[in-house]
Amino acid sequence: MPELPEVEVLYRSLKNRVIGHKIISFVQFCKSLRYDLDPNFLKKVTNSYIIKVYRIAKYLIFNLNNNNSVIFHFGITGKLTLMKQNYLFQKHDHIAFYMDNAEILIFNDSRRFGMVDIFSTNNLTSQKYFKNMGVDPLSDQFSGEYLKSRLKNKKIAIKSIIMDNKILLGIGNIYASESLFLSKISPLKLAKDLKKSEILELIKSIRLLLNQAIKEGGTTIKDFVNSYNKPGKFQQKLNVYARKGLDCYFCHTKIIKITQKGRSTYLCTTCQRM
């Protein structure tokens, strides 16, 4: 599932392959995604040049030279691949951009939780997707002072906090469990009860984890691929996620799975403390 590292890997693998290129035409196949596509999408992208590509949270954004910006979100199974002209379309390919260098940019999403949208670049940051956003964990804004202020008086589990996009961007279910394991904090611990040292350790762990995952090309449990259709390798480095019943690599306690807010959380009850 594309979380921050996967979207970052996709962004890095795609950026230089599309910047400066022109979108010659565009095709939408029958099914809609999370939202229906803007009825003027075709008109807005045709004959435009991609001038900038960047990531905000789990969104990938293309600035076009006609003051429009295309936004992608990948939900659970969304993929964006840039393929050669002889590419044969596959099941769940929903959208295709034909580029001036004869390559095809394809959005594929089996579960259709992803979305593609387009806005005028001037109004981009005022769209609902970007309202009330927290800080990016790889930015300097993600400091001890910041996190401490956001945890204050919160009587909810720390795991829910780090997955809350109003506080911290881009942490999904995999990296939530993994970062709490690295920082030796129980996912059940209430946010208000974290000590200053634990807050600092958590920040350090999140940064380390995300940077390592990016370096390894992201985590591919089932679906994730970069723009070359290549999976990541970080799944081999996971300590707790999807390891229910297996031994903790550090203390040999069996990893357990619990449910928090309807989502699975994996932890080692020996290494991680309340």
Add this chain to the structure above:
DNA sequence: CACTCTCCCTGAAAGC
């Protein structure tokens, strides 16, 4: 306002 719950969707895996 703070927080929780439900729903959208498909396909793999588990259950019967």
Add this chain to the structure above:
DNA sequence: TGCTTTCAGGGAGAGT
């Protein structure tokens, strides 16, 4: 073997 049920996940919006 084959059908049915369960589960996984991000985020919007409804509900408490």
